[in-house]
Amino acid sequence: MNVGLGGIRGDAADYEFLGNGGELGALIRTYDWASTPLGPVAEWPGCLKTATSLLLQSPVPIVMLWGVEGVMIYNDAYSVFAGSRHPQLLGSNVREGWVEVADFNDNVMKVGLAGGTLAYRDQELTLHRKGFPEPVWMDLDYSPVLDEHGKPAGVIAIVVETTERVLLDRRNAAEHERLQKLFEQAPTFMAMLNGPEHRFVLLNPEYRQLIANRDVLGKPVAEALPEITSQGFIELLDGVFQTGEAVSRYSEKILLQQSDGRVEERYLDFVYQPIKNDDGEVTNIFVQGSDVTERVRAENHQKLLINELNHRVKNTLASVQSIVVQTLRGVQSKEEASTDISGRILALSRAHDVLTNENWDGAELVDVVTASIAAFAGPQRSRVLISGPAIRLGPRAALSLSLALHELSTNAAKYGALSNDTGSVDIQWDVAQGKEGKTFTLVWRENGGPPAPASLRQGFGSKLILRVLPTELGGTASMDYAEHGLVFTLEAPVDAIHDESLTSA
Amino acid sequence: MLVEDEALVAMLVEDFLTEMGCDVVGPAMRLEPGLQMAATADVDFAVLDINLAGKHSFPIAQVLRERGIPFLFASGYGVAGLAEGFETTPVLQKPFDRGELEKAVRRVASIG
Structure with missing residues (x-):
């Protein structure tokens, strides 16, 4: 046996089995195996040589743990996994080489040398590959290597690191959870519809509320929400699915079934957003939007009020026009015209005041009468007596009666009972049951006035009181x-x- | 024929029509008397207020249309208040003067 430091140990023939074993093949040739329990390579049993040759040829990271000590022999791919622990790991006992996971490997050796196998997927171990501890995930497969007698002599391990994939999966999961939370807590309604039939695959609580918590998951929209099929929404979804172009709608009217079965009108702002696969084909449609019913109703109500106000202003202007035009026809002088026009416009204004107090819903007759004779101050006022039960007037009747009472009052002050110091006026009203329903009667009775004043027979006042009213x-x-x-x-x-409220039309 | 629910306006329009040489039937100041009048009155044309104490006068217009009597609307709402089927009927926006009334009447009816 030729043992020389630094040179190739033994005969070249002893190492032929290594073949072209890459970097590790070269290192194995120069390693002092005699200092390990394996002894010099020339004395290695055939099974050790064969197994070593096998793993050196593999592109998959493989390490072999030989003997009870678990002496490590590995290939180039494993050296990459081992990081800065390579090349010291070569030839070391596995419990010392990977001292930080000695317990784990102790179990591996026991199981392997007893002829058992082990398999781990995404096994997490803390390794010191860069001089500090870091979590590493691996797929690990262990199987025994048998000697010539069929007895386990070592353990071979395929080690595929999965750290990158595991971390990516975790990030994806966290992202998914974040999106899920966003989806669940969103103040807007959201749903995901899949395929050309637009099946519900996802919907958030707001969407559930919108559709009265119906069980729609997995069903096509047309089946899940039958009431909307005739409202054009399915066609809209079909269009988005076919063209791949998003569609937005604002304040769109929709009739939606409520939990009590009733169909209610709602208004929605929404967008149908197509979701495409890698080939650019639409697979899903994301539905997102807000229920803006309250806003739309408020806007409509405001429009109605403005329209109503405009109507009322125009009618009032027409009334004023009528007062002016007709008063001018019957008067002798500018002064008289001025007084009469002012008086009549003020009477109209007082009637408006009474009605405005009641939101133009109507007025109490007593308020109308009181307002009409309010022009009389002091002693004159005390000579007007009013009596009658509480009666509600519609707004039109209130206006006309106010004007009529004004004409009667003015006439009384000019020519009648209130033109002297002693006369009085008695205004009485009542409701009585007649043959054709209830009849309302109002009597204006003057006492102590000058006899036979007949001027009311002609002109504006008489026409209003005797014909139009x-x-x-x-x-x-x-x-x-x-x-x-x-x-x-x-x-x-x-x-x-x-009569009915003016705003009811 | 005149249908107008507001006393002062009814008096004025009646005056205008009289000055134009018309014999005025009415005014009818509520929907029901207006309907009765529309069904029976022998008139050349009608001036209709749209809002009659909270009710629309369109049923009256329908009766007049069936009888072939021309009519026009006079309203504080203007054109915006017209019901379906009456979009082309002339509308006088209140307030209006005699000249405007006369012009509108000539559009819908041939009167002396």
Whole structure:
């Protein structure tokens, strides 16, 4: 046996079995195997040589642990895995070579030398490959190497490091969890629809709420939400699936079934986003959006209010126009015109005040009467007596009655019972059951005024009081010029004075 | 024929029509009397307010249409308040003056 330091130990023939064994083949040739339990290579048993030759030829990282000590022989691929621990690992006992995982390898040796095999997938071990401890994941497969007598003489291990893949998987899982959380907690509704039938594969709590918690998972949209099939949404999804182009809609009306079976109108902002595979084909459609029903309703309500306000302003302007045009026809002087126009516009304004207090829903008759005679101050006011039960007037009736009472009051102040110091006015109203339903009666009775003032017979006032007012209320009006003063009587069905709110149309 | 629910406006339009040489039937100031009048009155044309104390006057317009009586709308809502089927009917936006009324009437009816 030729043992020389630094040179090839023994005869070249002893190493022929190594073949072209790469870097490790060269190292094995020069290694002092005599100092290990294996002894010089020339004395190695055939099975050790064969196994060594086999692993050196393999591109897969393989290490062999020989004998009870587990002396390490490995290939080039394993040396890459071993990092800075190579080349010291070669020829060392595995429990000392990988001292940080000695227990793990102790078990491997026991099992292997007893003829057993071991397999680990993504096994985590803490190794010191770069001078500090780091977690490493590996697929590990151990099997015994038998000697000429069929007895286990060593253990061969295939070691494939999976650290990169494991860490990537973990990052993906964390990312997935983050997205899942985002999806679950999103304030908007979200769903994932798969395939040309748009099957629900994913939906978040907001989406569930939108569809009244129906069980839709795995079902095509048309089957899961049958009420929307006729509303164009399926066609929209089909279009996105075919063209691969996203579609957005704002304040889109949709009729959705509620948990009680009722179909309710909702308004949605939403986007259908196509999801494509690596070949650019649409596989899924991501649905995301918000229920904006409350916003749309508020907007519609506001539009209605503005429209209604405009209507009311135009009608009021027409009323003022009517007052001006018709007053000018009947007056003798500019002063009279000015006084009459102002008086009538103010009467209209007071009627508006009464109605505004009630949100234009109507008014109490007593408030209308009180407002109409409010122009009289002091002693004159005390000569007007009002009495009658509480009666609700519709807004139209309230307006017309206000104007009529203004005309009567002005007439009384100019020519009637309130034109002297002693006269008085008695305003009474009542509701009585008649043959054709309830009848409303209002009587304006003047006492102690100058006899037979007849000026109300012509002009704006008389036309309003005797013709238009009874026409409006579907009743009758009459004027008597009694000895004690003027008496005006209005009769109308109660239904007519309860006309509907102006905003209801 | 005049249908207008607001007393002051009814008086004014009635005056306008009288000055134009028309004999005015009405005013009807609510939907039900308006419907009755539309069914029976012998008139050349009608001026209809749209909102009659909370109800639309379109049923009256329908009756007039069936009888072949021309009509126009007068409304504070303007064109925006028109129901389906009446989009082409002329609408006078309140307030309006006699000239505008006269022009609109000439559009829908041939009167002396």
